[in-house]
Amino acid sequence: MRGEVLKSDGPDGSGLILGEDGVRYQYSQVQVRNGAVLEPGRTVDFVGMGEEARDIYALGVAAAPAQAPPAPPAYTGAAPAMPTASYAAAVPQKGDGLWTYFTRALTKNFAQFHGRARRSEYWGYVLFATIFYFVALIIDVFLSLAFYGTDQYGDPIILPILFIVFILYNILPSISITVRRLHDQDLSGWMYLISLIPYIGGLILLVFMILDSKPAPNKHGPSPKYMGVTTADTFA
Numbered sequence: 001m002r003g004e005v006l007k008s009d010g011p012d013g014s015g016l017i018l019g020e021d022g023v024r025y026q027y028s029q030v031q032v033r034n035g036a037v038l039e040p041g042r043t044v045d046f047v048g049m050g051e052e053a054r055d056i057y058a059l060g061v062a063a064a065p066a067q068a069p070p071a072p073p074a075y076t077g078a079a080p081a082m083p084t085a086s087y088a089a090a091v092p093q094k095g096d097g098l099w100t101y102f103t104r105a106l107t108k109n110f111a112q113f114h115g116r117a118r119r120s121e122y123w124g125y126v127l128f129a130t131i132f133y134f135v136a137l138i139i140d141v142f143l144s145l146a147f148y149g150t151d152q153y154g155d156p157i158i159l160p161i162l163f164i165v166f167i168l169y170n171i172l173p174s175i176s177i178t179v180r181r182l183h184d185q186d187l188s189g190w191m192y193l194i195s196l197i198p199y200i201g202g203l204i205l206l207v208f209m210i211l212d213s214k215p216a217p218n219k220h221g222p223s224p225k226y227m228g229v230t231t232a233d234t235f236a
Contacts, residue, residue, distance in 0.1 A: 002020050004018050007040060015038065025053035026053065032057075044057060115183065140158065140159065141158055144158045181208070182208060184223070
């Protein structure tokens, strides 16, 4: 593909090439072949890989001789070191807290099936939901014994009213946060139905819930854990 150099690669950031497809591609000097130094306005031929330009050849200029000494710089001092393509580790953002994730799942995100949910958001909800299940059951036992006592055989009469109400209230939040957790793995929310497979379905879904967030944005939005990280940002 051909394109035009908009910005040279340098210490202030990666260079930019406007491709003939109208897309801007980032590049580093190490991807320029034949030792050519690209300047704004120069026509080049390159291979587009996502948002990055690779195997760049300058058009209309002679390639630098292999044995020729480098041209003296226009300024005094040491020449800037050539940047090398390397992958920088994505830095995770601080979470909002497990209790905040739990309350948000039951209120603001009650039936939110769009977007992504980071791992701590899902497990924060699971942790406190489990605690509240036990608390509701214990309260049901005490209230049932206080109001209904035992039957004619001496067995306690237990009416798990709060427990059932909490289960019914959590149907939508539990499904929605699981769907958003699948979105965080760049998977379809319909993968939730895999839990219906006997014996192994729940285990497979559990593995997806344990996996870490993917740093790159996907069709469901940016990563909630590595907010703002893009494909181009992974290059140092």
